[in-house]
Amino acid sequence: MGITILIVDDSLLESELLRIALTRHEPFRNILVANDGVDACRQAALHQPDLILLDWEMPDMTGLEVLRTLKKNNITKELPVILVSGVSFSDKIEQAFGEGAADFIKKPIHQEELVARSEAVLRNYSNYKSLKDHANHLNLANQQNERILKSILPLPILMQIKEYGSIPPRRYKDCVAIFVDMVDFTVKTGRMSPAVLLKELHELFNGFDAVVDQHFCTRIKTVGDAYIAVCGMFYTPDNIEIEAASAAVKIREYVMERNRTNEIQWELKIGLYNGDIIGSSVSKSNLNFDIFGETVNMASRFQSMCEPMQINVSESLSKPLSKAYKLVTRVPRKVKGKKGAVPMYYIHRSIGEYNTEEAVVETVSSAL
Known part of the structure; x- marks a missing residue:
């Protein structure tokens, strides 16, 4: 199926330029587009894209407000977001990362930079998901082991084993x-x-x-x-x-x-x-x-x-x-x-x- 990317930009021209730049790269063939913040939040929850490219300067609902909304939703809070801005990011970098952005890119966007940063964020996100899945499996295994031990050992003895590793x-x-x-x-x-x-x-x-x-x-x-x-x-x-x-x-x-x-x-x-x-x-x-x-x-x-x-x-x-x-x-x-x-x-x-x-x-x- 390839990688799904959601482009969020109120400018149809900017969205199309980003879409063309991304589709030239083989894995990035499944591109979704949203032209306002509300539609962006809806599509993110519905399609669960692998990456979101989010324009900072949008009317009604800014990119930062969209980011905050995505991070508050349990369905979308872990989706990686790259903020895109047409003005200097020097005064926004700390705020962007503080709200949960994975990276940022300044317009005008160069195709090589766009692809490289997108791939880097996707790799980090893939590694994060693998580690999270592994942690979940370990947690489930630990819960199952604990249920088994609770059926065998009195709870105070089980707590003693956890703390000291033995039953004196x-x-x-x-x-x-x-x-x-x-x-x-x-x-x-x-x-x-x-x-x-x-x-x-x-x-x-x-x-x-x-x-x-x-x-x-x-x-x-x-x-x-x-x-x-x-x-x-x-x-x-x-x-x-x-x-x-x-x-x-x-x-x-x-x-x-x-x-x-x-x-x-x-x-x-x-x-x-x-x-x-x-x-x-x-x-x-x-x-x-x-x-x-x-x-x-x-x-x-x-x-x-x-x-x-x-x-x-x-x-x-x-x-x-x-x-x-x-x-x-x-x-x-x-x-x-x-x-x-x-x-x-x-x-x-x-x-x-x-x-x-x-x-x-x-x-x-x-x-x-």
Whole structure:
């Protein structure tokens, strides 16, 4: 198609002389002409020329006013403009460049100078567009990489990697680990197509994410059908234990509500345990953030020793949770890594549902 140049001049003779001079140069064969500033702005927006030759001295709307209008329009602001003047430019050079002109030429115009300056501006504009396109591609790639990293790493850890380039191990004090596991996952998924399975997990885990975000918790990772979050690692609300329990209760409620309208029915087991947690990456070549320690192990075991659609919590959580929830005391159970039987409690429902101001801890000797 060649290069498109828009000539703007109120003199038909001057426009024709410029057109003839340019068309003698092979690439400059697509020439547009505008005889006033309004038409120039319209054609620039419509045709997006590669270069605009703009006369400074025009009635009604001067070349400088046209230039300002072009630079204010997002569609035309980056188009290169060469100002052309029949009078001395000595007092106008600074003003011309200040308004965004790429170059200027004084009349009468010599063909060699016109072609040389036009080619120089076009080269600069082409280089600018290439650099801008490259920068846009890099920006899009960075945004995509960031989205991927955000889906893998907690945001505070991602910010830490950006700033320091690593994830040093750290002990996080007084946290609550939350383990969520899908009941009979293997049996149910054996009858599903991969697409249906991924859709189900995507919807479920997105729902869980929305809940934990509301309660100052952080999703650490998902492992198959397991969803692992922590309250108190990066955000420290006044009632960490209640926030963690509220997140667990709302996750259970979310699944119950979803089951009312969804063909595929799910049940959960949720375990909560509080204490210190160590967080870090286990490999320099793998930035996956993971959590370790007794608190993590016990939350996992409490989840595994839980009945479907129950939330199993530790004795150390029972006292702070009794301010907001009715708890059911379970029969103590032997847990790997602990001496003797370990007390356990189910979160039954919030105290508000009973319209009472104090918690009631109900002992059910037959509870598992």
